[in-house]
Amino acid sequence: MGFHCTRVVSTPKAPSLSLLKPDLISTKVHQLNKVRGFEVKAAMPPEDQVRIPHVLTVAGSDSGAGAGIQADLKACAARGVYCSTVITAVTAQNTVGVQGVNVLPEDFVLEQLHSVLSDMRPDVVKTGMLPSTGIVKVLCRYLQEFPVRALVVDPVMVSTSGDTLAGPSILSSFREELLPMAEIVTPNLKEASALLGGMPLESLADMHSAAKYIHHFGPKNVLVKGGDLPASLDAVDVLYDGENYFEFRTSRIKTPNTHGTGCSLASSIAAELAKGSSVISAVKVAKRFIESALGYSKNILIGNGPHGPFDPFLKLKKYAHGSSRQSLFDPSNLFLYAVTDSRMNQKWDRSITDAVKAAIQGGATIVQLREKEADTRDFLESAKACLEICRQHGVPLLINDRVDIALACDADGVHVGQSDMPAHVARVLLGPDKIIGVSCKTPEQAQEAWVDGADYIGCGGVYPTNTKENNPTLGLDGLKTVCLASKLPVVAIGGIGISNAHSVMKLQAPNLKGVAVVSALFDRESVLIETQKLHKVLVESNTEIR
């Protein structure tokens, strides 16, 4: 491994740029680079080079950093991809509204596009505020010259505060030039209506029609965001791919801190596409990510206005008075908890990665690797491979018992039992951000788990099981007693499958969030089909209970 320059030419002394008029600086920098004749080439062997998923955002700057370029940078960083930026306008903006807009000259937008696209070759381009027809045209020209894997268009027209960021004059260039190049376009109701010449959009059925009409302009996929739909309880977005409609429902989070949601969602979709996800999985992961960030940020206070920013890193509240640790754990992840078993996967002649993939495809919302027989080295390699799969799908991966394996592969956390490493020690080793689950069979153990800093409780065996030897059966009553004794979310485990999952969920303890299952998923011929079946039962139970 190594990095060296093939040729380094001594640098001629540069005239001070501060002596140049600002509009001459960029031209001079071009000329200087030519004169210097730098030829720095990475001579790293290709097999040692690590390709980094890369999104280029073409958008406006928001001085309040809730939306625009700043939101895009944060969302991409939080989703683990590189983000370069082409700035189209600079806005003076805060949580109250937009106080000023300064559109950059087309030539300089062009220069930024050239700098990034000719050298850095992003995987995906995401657009936000495109304030003039000229800028849209320049962008389209550059995308033809330097094609990228996907173009994500967020057709920004109006800010959260209601201020205009791009006037109706750009609509025709959007429809005729930009949208036909897009992999996905993500209008909210107002933007969808504007693209369709003012068509009123007031219902889910209208959103379906709007998605279909916008699809006629040429984008491969249309995501109409229904956040502003009146009188709807859940926030519903509709994705149309030219053949099928998909509805994404998330609970409506009551918070003023939604400034930048649209930019961050589009950037997160772009980030997932850059990692290689399909559009549907990119939208699913991005929506879940934004939902968690909004939930986390619902009471953060930045600025005095009505449109506060949110925190995609879920980190800011560590400064809150009296809070030692803010959990990043979303208890709804416990809904369908798949726990692997190496013996079962061997018996059915499938790899652990195939088993994990199938479980996630079937609807598993969290995965635990419980590889009791695996050598440490094999376990670590499997954990790394499974983690990659889980990260692609936004599903947390926990390791059973082995805090060392979790640390070594940077898994999302561990599950420990009463004879494993105590949760408070695991917490010290893993830090505040990782997920820790603890097995509890009694109210006392549940209390201790909370004091120890656990994120959730695994409670069982609810029914007799052949998967774990000599495991006492608690029954539904035992499960309920533990649930009632704890503030922590609980997942039920032991002998659970499609025939009895409904009875478990019917228990109606508010902190019982789901079921953890081994044999009903993995000691079967098709992990995918069994997970799908269980997922259906759980969704039906949820609907009935509500």
Ligand SMILES: Cc1ncc(COP(=O)(O)OP(=O)(O)O)c(N)n1
């Ligand atoms: C979700 C969940 N709950 C309970 C357990 C059991 O953990 P433990 O008691 O440590 O037993 P082993 O799994 O280590 O045999 C679990 N793994 N997951």
Ligand SMILES: Cc1nc(C(=O)O)sc1CCOP(=O)(O)O
């Ligand atoms: C790993 C485990 N822990 C349990 C507990 O009671 O804490 S029961 C169990 C085994 C669960 O496997 P199956 O879904 O095949 O019954």
Ligand SMILES: [Mg+2]
């Ligand atoms: Mg254990």
